[in-house]
Amino acid sequence: xxxxxxxxxxxxxxxxxxxxxxxxxxxxxxxxxxxxxxxxxxxxxxxxxxxxxxxxxxxxxxxxxxxxxxxxxxxxxxxxxxxxxxxxxxxxxxxxxxxxxxxxxxxxxxxxxxxxxxxxxxxxxxxxxxxxxxxxxxxxxxxxxxxxxxxxxxxxxxxxxxxxxxx
Numbered sequence: 001x002x003x004x005x006x007x008x009x010x011x012x013x014x015x016x017x018x019x020x021x022x023x024x025x026x027x028x029x030x031x032x033x034x035x036x037x038x039x040x041x042x043x044x045x046x047x048x049x050x051x052x053x054x055x056x057x058x059x060x061x062x063x064x065x066x067x068x069x070x071x072x073x074x075x076x077x078x079x080x081x082x083x084x085x086x087x088x089x090x091x092x093x094x095x096x097x098x099x100x101x102x103x104x105x106x107x108x109x110x111x112x113x114x115x116x117x118x119x120x121x122x123x124x125x126x127x128x129x130x131x132x133x134x135x136x137x138x139x140x141x142x143x144x145x146x147x148x149x150x151x152x153x154x155x156x157x158x159x160x161x162x163x164x165x166x167x
Contacts, residue, residue: 004084009166012081012088016159019074023152026067030145033060038138041117045134049121052114068103075099085165088158095154102147110144113137 037060041051075096082088113133120130127133 004165006166008081008084009162012078012085013159013162013166015074015078015081016088016092016155016162019071019078020152020155020159022067022071022074023148023155026071027145027149027152029063029067030148034141034145038141042134042138045117045130046120049117052118053121072099072103082158082162085162088162091154091158095151098147099151102144102151105144110137110141 037051041048075092079089079092079096082092117134
């Protein structure tokens with residue numbers, strides 16, 4: 001490690017704590033959605049898909065875009081301010097790569113599937129395999145949320161290690 005000042009450590013602690021806090025808040029929203037909202041729209045497809053529509057249901061698109069964007073900005077700031085601290089930086093990079101992989105999975109599978117389900121709410125054209133598609137989406141969502149929670153839990157030891165560096 002290069003010469004690390006107290007001021008540098010303070011900024012690193014601040015941004016790592018902020019990103020950890022926002023990640024946990026995001027996980028709370030994901031767990032709430034997964035346990036309470038998802039079962040409501042998956043129980044009777046396509047009848048309950050109206051719950052996914054903007055203006056008619058509980059479309060959470062804007063919420064998730066804003067929340068993920070905010071979190072990813074703070075994650076990058078934490079990485080930037082922890083860059084000189086090798087062990088913290090290296091683990092942040094690992095966690096960020098996992099996070100990005102799950103975000104790519106979200107953008108390539110989960111979001112397009114939700115858009116398809118929303119279209120079915122407008123034009124009832126349920127397909128033969130609709131129930132299996134919905135159940136697969138729901139099962140994979142449990143895995144996705146678990147991974148996001150695991151990443152946020154991985155931030156805790158980094159916070160502890162960073163705080164212990166100054167004391």
